[in-house]
Amino acid sequence: MLDYTRTFGVGTPQSVGLDEGLNLWLLDGNRIGVLRPGDTAPTWTTGVGQARQPFGRDSLAIGSTVICGGEAGRAYVGYRAAEMQRAEGISQRTYIPGPGEPNYTPERYAEYQKGDLDAVRLLPDGSVALEEHIWRTTGASNAGKQIGIHNTNDFHYEEDRSILNCARVTRGPHRGDLYVTTNHGVTRIQGLTYNSHRHPGWYLITTNPDGTKNQSLQCPPMYGLGIARNGDVLVANEQMVGVLIPSGRLEEWDREYTWEGPTPWRFKSFNEALNGQAADDLWRAFEQTPAGRYYLGSSEFGVWAMTPRSRSVGNWSKLAGLPTDRILSLKSTDDGALYIGTNGAGLWRLEPDGVTLAPVRQVAGQRVLQLVYEPNVMPSMLLVLTEQGLTVLRGP
Structure with a gap:
């Protein structure tokens, strides 16, 4: 450190x-x-x-x-x-x-x-x-x-x-x-x-006074972003989450054919265990651990583990044991851990077992603004940015 x-x-x-x-x-x-x-x-x-x-x-x-x-x-x-x-x-x-x-x-x-x-x-x-x-x-x-x-x-x-x-x-x-x-x-x-x-958008259907229907594509601001070990792109806006499979051609990135085509969604849905689709879940981070489990962090609703049951339905469970539900950042590391940056309770580490939690007390600061991981050096580097400055953790 x-x-x-x-x-x-x-x-x-x-x-x-x-x-x-x-x-x-x-x-x-x-x-x-x-x-x-x-x-x-x-x-x-x-x-x-x-x-x-x-x-x-x-x-x-x-x-x-x-x-x-x-x-x-x-x-x-x-x-x-x-x-x-x-x-x-x-x-x-x-x-x-x-x-x-x-x-x-x-x-x-x-x-x-x-x-x-x-x-x-x-x-x-x-x-x-x-x-x-x-x-x-x-x-x-x-x-x-x-x-x-x-x-x-x-x-x-x-x-x-x-x-x-x-x-x-x-x-x-x-x-x-x-x-x-x-x-x-x-x-x-x-x-x-x-x-x-x-974007993992969805259509809101409303009814006019004359009985006709309107539909509008809902694409709220997107803060959640992660890169899985296999290259999948993990994204989460205020309401929806999605996992995209990028092709080798940049010009194919915006070709939306949902589950098919050159850049399909591996998963696209919302957390029905937390809120309805039209409610804001306020996702701020999205990571996948080496074991394959997805984790999302919300600025108000804590950390949620998610395992896809299908392409559009997930099994969701809230992570217990954190002192706050206010999450700003997450980062998965190659040793199987998940680092959790809170807004008010500092940095925490979830062990590969998915259960054991402990604070990382060496890092100064209570608001963890950003986590950046660099795996291509030995030992690996985890940059931890808080309101008190920058700390770098090395290893294993």
């Missing part, structure tokens, strides 16, 4: 990440820090990319959210943007006409530039520069349009405006791929190219 805040002076960042070169990336508001192997302190750079303007509702971003490492010397920084409002003559809130199209305005088109994701690069002196604001995608309608992350199959729909979580694939055939969750779904990124998006 090593306290990086005391040893290296990394402070109390809001998010951390490791790239393939084991550079440690730190995000703190409008500044990005990097601690390279061998450094005694991080180098900080302020005002890069979307943070080059002061944060605010009418600026490029309301604020920064998360940072994830990519290939050696590269990281990805996520930002939050305000929800869009419907404009005159436009029935859909997220629809933005392009130049020369009906109802086009430069002001509405400029909304594309807000929020989203920056790719940044480490320079030889340890500082950071913008590599590119992510805009390249696989969809034909998006070709050549440098307008950030939006719907891949039709650029008019600006549905992914806020990055809420991120995870780099650390092993297997898709090693190096990045997944980010947003206010709408989960987007897959390879290098500087993305495909957006997938």
Whole structure:
């Protein structure tokens, strides 16, 4: 165990990440820090990319959210943007006409530039520069349009405006791929190219006074994100959970054929033991242990174990023994354990037996904001970020 805040002076960042070169990336508001192997302190750079303007509702971003490492010397920084409002003559809130199209305005088109994701690069002196604001995608309608992350199959729909979580694939055939969750779904990124998006949505049916029916697709914000050992992508929004099987082709990521096709759902459902489908379960983390058991953490309803009974029904049971139901993060490690980050009771470890729980008292802090696992070093690394700073656990 090593306290990086005391040893290296990394402070109390809001998010951390490791790239393939084991550079440690730190995000703190409008500044990005990097601690390279061998450094005694991080180098900080302020005002890069979307943070080059002061944060605010009418600026490029309301604020920064998360940072994830990519290939050696590269990281990805996520930002939050305000929800869009419907404009005159436009029935859909997220629809933005392009130049020369009906109802086009430069002001509405400029909304594309807000929020989203920056790719940044480490320079030889340890500082950071913008590599590119992510805009390249696989969809034909998006070709050549440098307008950030939006719907891949039709650029008019600006549905992914806020990055809420991120995870780099650390092993297997898709090693190096990045997944980010947003206010709408989960987007897959390879290098500087993305495909957006997938979501375990469901249709809410309502009845009008005249007896006619309306149906609306429900896709709440998505915070829960994990990568299983076999490469499956684990996602959870406020109401639904899903397990996706990614193909080897980025352009196939957004092809939704439910249980079939190149990127099918292995599982898609909700926790009927906790709430009805329309109620928010407030999922914040989703992991699978080496034994194959799924665990989800809620910001209000504790940790739940789940074993699929079919593709759309699961057996759910709440984990007993924690001092709080307020969960912010989970991380499975190769020794079979599950680390549980609480909001108010510090870090806990669930042993591979799925029953034995104990607090990890060496880690300072009561709010565990983020857990990052790097299995490709010996011994392995677990980064634990709390309100008091960063601690790194090594082993076994």
